[in-house]
Amino acid sequence: MKEFKKLIHFTKGFGLIYVLGIISVIISQGITILNPLVLKTTIDSIIGERAVDSFTVSKIINFLGGRDELRGKLWKIGLIIICIALFRGVFLFLKNTLSSKAAEGIAENIKNRLYDHIQKLPYEYHTKVDTGDLIQRCTSDVDTVRRFLAIQLMEVIGSLFMLMFTLVIMFNLSTKMAMVSISVLPITFSFAIIFFKKVRKDFQASDEAEASLSTVLQENLTGIRVVKAFSRQKYEVENFDKKNKEHRDLTYRLIRNLSIYWAFSDFVSFFQIGLVLIVGSYFTVTGSITLGTLIAFTTYVNMLVWPVRQMGRTLTDMGKAFVSIGRIDDILKQPIEILSPTGREPIIYGGIDFENIYFAYDEGKYVLKDISFSINPGETIAFIGPTGSGKSSLVHLLPRLYEYNQGSIKIDGIELNTIDKYWIRKNIGLVLQEPFLYAKTIKENIKLADPNLSDIKVYEAAKTASIHEDIIEFENKYETLVGERGVSLSGGQKQRMAIARTIIKNCPIVIFDDSLSAVDTATDIEIRSALTARKDKATTIIISHRISTVSEADMIYVIDKGRIIQKGKHRELINKEGLYKRVYEIQSSYENRSKCI
Ligand SMILES: Nc1ncnc2c1ncn2[C@@H]1O[C@H](COP(=O)(O)OP(=O)(O)OP(=O)(O)O)[C@@H](O)[C@H]1O
Structure with missing residues (x-):
């Protein structure tokens, strides 16, 4: 939480835009969950004979000409679905543009603050720190924060609201089907969290190997005269080759582990969807739920499973962003050198x-x-x-x-x-x-x-x-x-x-x-x-x-x-x-x- 507090300082001028981005993502999620409801009502109460149990829905049906009219003009339902998709698209567009605008602006604020602060740090500080590290904090750490704001935080907020909306509707439609739909979710979520915590070491190792590779490259290019003068080309080529292989192996290990994860979590996710279909079909046949409810549930379970599966990854990436916020804050915490006006300004003659x-x-x-x-x-x-x-x-x-x-x-x-x-x-x-x-x-x-x-x-x-x-x-x-x-x-x-x-x-x-x-x-x-x-x-x-x-x-x-x-x-x-x-x-x-x- 303290990381969020630190971020607040940089939101100046972009806070409102970001909040509007968050509101857009919430609205787009709210709109997304309407589609299955339209399908359910169409199947059960327009094509089928079941009475509409919601006052609002029956008002909408009446507004569109009544059930009999709609049964003959199903294209009107199609139009509603297209309108829902259109609205969703508009809010997704707003979410993307607003959150990116705010994230870019906040990243710009952070870079300016960092640059300004670094200029004011005492000479002594600069003689002690590693310049490469300082550059990395001002560039890639800021970029990690930017991605966190533009993508990860939005994804988490979107997924949480989607989860909330979907659960409310599912429990309203059928408690036992809702229970079936979320039965495997804790496993999907826990597995995602545990896996991405473990794989974080692999991410780090691959990043470090990449950094080490670019250091070798940079040293070689800047010191090319020394390399040539001391005939070190062979050694340099071998050294680069070694680092390159290390990077390849570590990245390959990371990709292999990720492939195992996505394959396994795909299996668990489809298992969850399959379970809903099997149990739901049984309940439909036995008359506990309507066909429309079954179709609505198969859509809702998809809306639940995929964001939850992705959330483990997103939360781990958020962990990386928090580390970056801390690294940026380390610089900003350094006391600056007060240059002016602290003392006298006499004419200097040189004694x-x-x-x-x-x-x-x-x-x-x-x-x-x-x-x-x-x-x-x-x-x-x-x-x-x-x-x-x-x-x-x-x-x-x-x-x-x-x-x-x-x-x-x-x-x-x-x-x-x-x-x-x-x-x-x-x-x-x-x-x-x-x-x-x-x-x-x-x-x-x-x-x-x-x-x-x-x-x-x-x-x-x-x-x-x-x-x-x-x-x-x-x-x-x-x-x-x-x-x-x-x-x-x-x-x-x-x-x-x-x-x-x-x-x-x-x-x-x-x-x-x-x-x-x-x-x-x-x-x-x-x-x-x-x-x-x-x-x-x-x-x-x-x-x-x-x-x-x-x-x-x-x-x-x-x-x-x-x-x-x-x-x-x-x-x-x-x-x-x-x-x-x-x-x-x-x-x-x-x-x-x-x-x-
Ligand atoms: N930023 C620093 N932090 C800690 N020790 C330092 C720092 N700069 C210099 N020293 C140490 O202070 C001592 C004096 O260094 P200084 O650079 O003043 O010597 P110098 O006479 O100018 O040397 P040269 O002729 O090689 O430039 C040395 O022992 C050096 O290691």
Whole structure:
């Protein structure tokens, strides 16, 4: 029941349509049960001589001209049956269109809510969850809910009302025949429920095998270069073949089990119908019921048996929908990151002060310990250190992607955690090592922060990032599409695009998180000189493993195991014993050797 409550939140704008759909299905079921009654009355009281025992029915007969008139014009009865079918058709059409419209709308609401919520979830959440799982929850889980609303719930409601209407009429017509008609139903229903509970494992196994097959396919296609470079084609083909066979076997087992079920339940259902015929014929011959009643019962038992047989399947599918609702709700329950308006929005000039900062992702396991440093507006500082030493963690604190545990960070003298998150992120440009580019044109990618920026600004940013010359070599220049349907950019070109995209924002603070690693040393120098030559120079933080990248910084910090272990200018550090000097010597000798080769 709590799943229904959760669903109610998403029905906004479609609740009434869905209720109208439910009313239509109830009316269509109500109309369906009229046909056997018409047949019974025709056989018993129009063709036959039996008196009509219902006041309403006798009024209708009189309205149509009376029994004798109708006996000569049986086509009028045929017309009534056609009218009933027509009305039923209209309400079935209404049920289908209304329930589908509402289900599509509700699925749209859920997708929008999910997407909106995911955008607002903290960065930390995204670093921990599996993206594939998140996508599945937003697509196939939502689709399961859509099918539940459009098909399964409607089927269950329809079947319940059909059951109710039919039972009332059957017990009214003949109690003992009604008892015979429902005698095997509990077995059909229980068998359906038990079977589909058991077979659920088979459904799940087949689904998982399919998911595993598509993961292999997806990994293979995205990593095709690695496959070719490492000559793994044979292994990949065998691996795919294995997964494909697993999927085939599990799906075959599922289909075989389902075939057994449908065959057995067909037998039970026909047994029920046969029983009604045998017992009903006996009662007719002995005069306990009329021929019309027997014919009505053979139709009603059909109306009962098939929905009950289907209900086990539908109820199991509903179970799947409830799991999906829970999985969707898991995301929506995650607390969102409040971006605005939470704090101050000061003008940022770029002065930064770290004072005894401690930070841990997992409680007690500090990845930054006692970090202190200061930067004046417009200065450039650099961090260098082994991998995993905490450099990225340190700079991720500035745009408030994570909150520090101890100590103080001040921006122009204002405590960072009192500044509005949205505001601080607008004022900090962060260039990552592995930038993500959208499948849009180069120009659109560079103008990402503000699509209204002029083309001149785009060219300036591209020139500063040393990517302009590359771009004008492409056939469509700045209109070239990036990604699968467009050009494939090299690692260094992507990094330079990301730099252009960030510097066009003109932020007072810019962070390069190892974002020059894929460009050659000459381009690296070119970009840094262009950045230094800019007017309104931003406070710049550079993270790199390459000494040449950090060497011109106003201050260099060497970081190891979360602590600053050395600081100074390049000239000072290469003359001091320590990590910086060792790295410098290794890199210099390597560069000298490369030059000799
Ligand atoms: N989201 C995270 N959750 C938990 N631990 C993390 C997370 N991100 C990084 N770490 C851990 O924090 C430590 C510091 O990582 P960080 O990425 O800051 O190092 P780094 O110096 O930037 O490394 P690299 O030069 O390889 O990029 C590492 O031990 C890393 O495993």
